[in-house]
Amino acid sequence: MTDAFAIKIQHARLAYGHTSEPVLQDLSLTFRANQWTCLLGRSGCGKTSVLRKLAGLLEDAHWRGDILTCDGQPLAGRIAYMAQQDLLLPWLSVLDNVCVGYRLKGQPVTEAIRQQGLRLLEQVDMADKAQALPQTLSGGMRQRAALARTLMQDQPVVLMDEPFSALDAVTRHKLQTLSFELLKNKTVVLVTHDPQEAVRLGHQLYVFEGNPASARPLPALSSQPPRRLDPDTAQLQEQILERLEDDHA
Structure with a gap:
């Protein structure tokens, strides 16, 4: 850290x-x-x-x-940036959205990274939604996922x-x-x-x-x-x- x-x-x-x-x-x-x-x-x-x-x-x-x-x-x-809009990509699962920063940097999303993402989803009480698509979530859930994505950047x-x-x-x-x-x-x-x-x-x-x-x-x-x-x-x-x-x- x-x-x-x-x-x-x-x-x-x-x-x-x-x-x-x-x-x-x-x-x-x-x-x-x-x-x-x-x-x-x-x-x-x-x-x-x-x-x-x-x-x-x-x-x-x-x-x-x-x-x-x-x-x-x-x-x-x-810098990590969290906006008013959650900006979750609708075609990716919640877990893949949390880990998307690695993809954007051209880095592979390894199993270790996915496990880190799951731990962060547990912290925001979203582990049971890891494989859900963003459009199935409430507004509060979407922002929890966005918070986990922000934490994943560890800036x-x-x-x-x-x-x-x-x-x-x-x-x-x-x-x-x-x-x-x-x-x-x-x-x-x-x-x-x-x-x-x-x-x-x-x-x-x-x-x-x-x-x-x-x-x-x-x-x-x-x-x-x-x-x-x-x-x-x-x-x-x-x-x-x-x-x-x-x-x-």
Whole structure:
């Protein structure tokens, strides 16, 4: 297993296409090792663009600014990405979807790899669905399979772009808890529109505000995630909602 590590973005600027108007300006963020950092903000403010830049997927965009890792090495090849859509391939079984990263890299899926995939499916309570096709699964099951696929990559940094937003409240709560437990040794960056989710899971939180947007850190809570609802978390959720409402005004 690769150790997780910290990442810093310093004074970044982002604009799309040929426009001179930036989406992000003077953006500075720190993603601490072995912690969850949650990014909140209005739609279109650039949160997902930050994830895509970190993952090397940002196209038709002009980025200026430094991305630093604690070991000085590039991020390429050390990122796992979990999106809002599960992106399971419908013609592959759940187990084959979990192991698909090896195929995409042109590597053989050995019996040892398949056994590793089965162990991960056991961890997400999906071992009995290993040979099922994705279209036979519920939304929660599909995201559990996607989580197992993310874990299979065993990368030190995990980027999560609203992976629980389409789920019902109970399933979302269960998957939040499961993901937090299974990713506890990773550097996780979670984009979410849900203040409750951010407060429950985040060691640190940033709100993207303004136009162009920049990131403002929120005060840290003394309790450790995953958190229960209490007066402190409720107050922070209210503060986030007020700031988001002000930014929409």
